[in-house]
Amino acid sequence: MAPPAEVEKVVERSIDGPGGPMTLRIYTPKGAGLFPLMVFFHGSGFVLCSLDTHDGMCRNLAAGIGCVVVSVDYRLAPEHKFPAGPDDCLAATRWAAAHAAEIGADPARIMLAGDSAGGNMAAVTALRVRDEGGPALVGQMLLYPVTDYHTPGTPSYAENAEGYGLTRDTMEWFWAHYLGTAAQADHPHASPVRAPDLSRLPAAYVVSAEYDTLRDEAERYGDRLRAGGSHAPARHESRVPVLGRPIRRRRHRDGRGLRLGALDLPTRRIESSDTSASSAVRFTNMSERRQRLALAPRIVVGHQRVDCCTLQLSATAP
Numbered sequence: 001m002a003p004p005a006e007v008e009k010v011v012e013r014s015i016d017g018p019g020g021p022m023t024l025r026i027y028t029p030k031g032a033g034l035f036p037l038m039v040f041f042h043g044s045g046f047v048l049c050s051l052d053t054h055d056g057m058c059r060n061l062a063a064g065i066g067c068v069v070v071s072v073d074y075r076l077a078p079e080h081k082f083p084a085g086p087d088d089c090l091a092a093t094r095w096a097a098a099h100a101a102e103i104g105a106d107p108a109r110i111m112l113a114g115d116s117a118g119g120n121m122a123a124v125t126a127l128r129v130r131d132e133g134g135p136a137l138v139g140q141m142l143l144y145p146v147t148d149y150h151t152p153g154t155p156s157y158a159e160n161a162e163g164y165g166l167t168r169d170t171m172e173w174f175w176a177h178y179l180g181t182a183a184q185a186d187h188p189h190a191s192p193v194r195a196p197d198l199s200r201l202p203a204a205y206v207v208s209a210e211y212d213t214l215r216d217e218a219e220r221y222g223d224r225l226r227a228g229g230s231h232a233p234a235r236h237e238s239r240v241p242v243l244g245r246p247i248r249r250r251r252h253r254d255g256r257g258l259r260l261g262a263l264d265l266p267t268r269r270i271e272s273s274d275t276s277a278s279s280a281v282r283f284t285n286m287s288e289r290r291q292r293l294a295l296a297p298r299i300v301v302g303h304q305r306v307d308c309c310t311l312q313l314s315a316t317a318p
Contacts, residue, residue: 004056005063006030015095018087019080023073024095025051026103027062036067037105038141039093041125043116045146045174046077046085054115061113068105070096074121078177085178086189089121090128097135111139111202116166116214117174119145123192123221126201137202144209147193147221149185150175154216164211171213193221199228206232 008028014021029035038061042054051073062069074088093112100107114122119142126140150157150171161168179185188195206222208215225232 004059007059007062010059015092017075017091019075019084022075022088022092023051024092025055025058025071025073027058027069027071028104029062029066029068031066034101034106035104036065036109036111037096037100037103037107038062038065038067038069038111038113039089039096039122039125040069040071041074041089041112041114041118041121042071043114043118043143043146045170046082046117046120046178047174048076054118057115068100068103070103072121081180082178082184082187082190085121086124086128089125090132090134093125093129094134107135108138110135110137111141112137113141113143114145115143117146119143119218120147120192123147124189127188127192127195127198130200139203139205140201141205142218142221143207144212144214145206145218145221146171146214148191148217149182151182151185154220156215156217157213160211160213160215164213166213168213193217193224197228198224198230201225201228201230203231 008030010028011026013024013026015024016022040054040058040061042049042051044053051071054071058069058071061067070092072089072092074092075084077085093110096103096105097107097110100110112122112125114120122140122142123145126137129135129137148154150168153168157168157171160166175185179190184190186194192198204222204225206218206225208218208222212218222232
């Protein structure tokens with residue numbers, strides 16, 4: 001696998017979070033001037049992964065987009081159940097906005113991003129910023145996000161229940177450790193697709209995977225965002241693997257990419273793919289739940305192999 005992209009610098013900051021000290025890892029791209037700001041939340045079921053597992057992805061996002069990336073080490077379940085994670089993510093977003101100039105970022109161009117459970121955190125944080133006050137956001141990038149509870153489920157929960165990496169049983173395991181009770185699944189800060197009002201939210205770039213348990217809830221969330229008046233691009237299907245699965249990319253009908261307010265994210269053509277990294281997520285006992293997963297999902301963008309999900313985006317000021 002190709003090494004991650006080079007960035008100008010990577011530093012860590014400890015800030016006061018709702019539950020105590022919280023670590024942020026800040027990636028600054030090469031170049032000069034104030035950069036767009038991305039606040040990134042890692043995925044893996046609210047229970048697993050860390051700043052380190054997503055380090056390569058964040059480096060590629062920073063270099064490929066040309067933005068400062070603030071990766072958030074939010075609290076994980078089961079030690080810290082819902083809503084500890086979303087509380088941390090909101091606090092980190094507010095901190096990043098307040099200190100944007102200090103870290104070389106433009107406070108007028110802030111977007112949220114995350115993959116899987118991190119996509120849930122990004123969606124929920126956008127909702128909370130709208131409802132509870134916070135920095136103005138120009139966009140959200142939701143990569144195969146968790147937006148709903150496993151019950152009653154969707155067709156993709158049945159069609160892709162097993163055999164494609166992430167299984168229904170694994171999602172049930174994640175949710176059981178994340179929520180205090182099943183009744184909390186109805187709360188929009190746990191299942192954002194259940195929010196009664198999805199209007200007045202920032203533009204969204206939503207990625208869903210063809211053979212993914214989460215496919216339908218990701219696409220339904222994009223549909224509801226559009227119904228609420230947010231700019232979420234029309235579906236464009238392209239077969240490239242995410243954890244060994246083809247994905248559906250949502251983008252502009254004209255193919256140029258997604259305009260996120262002052263953030264311009266053109267999408268480059270994906271020419272080929274590599275499925276050799278497909279691997280199932282397996283858990284044996286609670287003591288292994290923080291195991292650093294040796295998964296290396298890859299895609300080929302043009303002729304350059306990069307970490308999964310970067311999609312080689314670039315950002316420019318208006």
